[in-house]
Amino acid sequence: MNDARKSAGAAVLFVCLGNICRSPTAEGVFRCIVKSAGLEELIRVDSAGTHDYHVGEKPDPRAIAAAQLRQIDLSAFRGRQTDSEDFYEFDFVLAMDQSNLSHLARIAPPKAKAQLGLLLDFATDCEEQEVPDPYYGGNNGFERVLDLIENAATGLLAEIRSRWNI
Numbered sequence: 014m015n016d017a018r019k020s021a022g023a024a025v026l027f028v029c030l031g032n033i034c035r036s037p038t039a040e041g042v043f044r045c046i047v048k049s050a051g052l053e054e055l056i057r058v059d060s061a062g063t064h065d066y067h068v069g070e071k072p073d074p075r076a077i078a079a080a081q082l083r084q085i086d087l088s089a090f091r092g093r094q095t096d097s098e099d100f101y102e103f104d105f106v107l108a109m110d111q112s113n114l115s116h117l118a119r120i121a122p123p124k125a126k127a128q129l130g131l132l133l134d135f136a137t138d139c140e141e142q143e144v145p146d147p148y149y150g151g152n153n154g155f156e157r158v159l160d161l162i163e164n165a166a167t168g169l170l171a172e173i174r175s176r177w178n179i
């Protein structure tokens with residue numbers, strides 16, 4: 014990556030299966046900490062799902078409620094599916110679990126610029142490598158999702174600040 018690109022800022026896409034639970038939560042959490050750092054002009058944040066089951070839908074009401082308790086508003090987000098442009102437009106395409114990551118690796122165009130990885134690679138003092146799918150579980154699954162994502166989001170922002178000098 015050249016310096017011109019670096020100074021233009023970073024772009025991050027969070028990906029899960031349906032884009033209604035984990036990845037919109039990651040988008041909301043990361044937007045919040047980026048805004049607190051005053052970097053919203055320099056860091057683009059988005060989310061998408063590997064599958065099209067919930068395209069155009071709001072996040073799951075349980076995800077919206079859990080995030081709201083932490084003053085994070087997910088209600089304006091709408092589900093979308095990943096497409097090949099994402100691999101050129103984003104610097105990081107970060108999956109919530111190994112299955113999402115394998116899917117992304119399969120569909121990534123050969124000249125993709127995005128760094129593919131797991132979001133929890135950026136977490137500190139964390140046993141887990143994957144953000145567990147809360148869709149079929151109870152409300153405490155959404156709390157766990159938020160805890161894991163908040164941890165990793167802090168590490169991700171530190172990595173971007175260091176790489177982009179911002």
Ligand code: 4NP
Nearest residue numbers: 029030031032033034035148
């Ligand atoms: P997400 O959760 O991938 O975190 O948005 C899911 C949402 C929907 C389904 C599975 C997981 N589904 O099977 O419809």
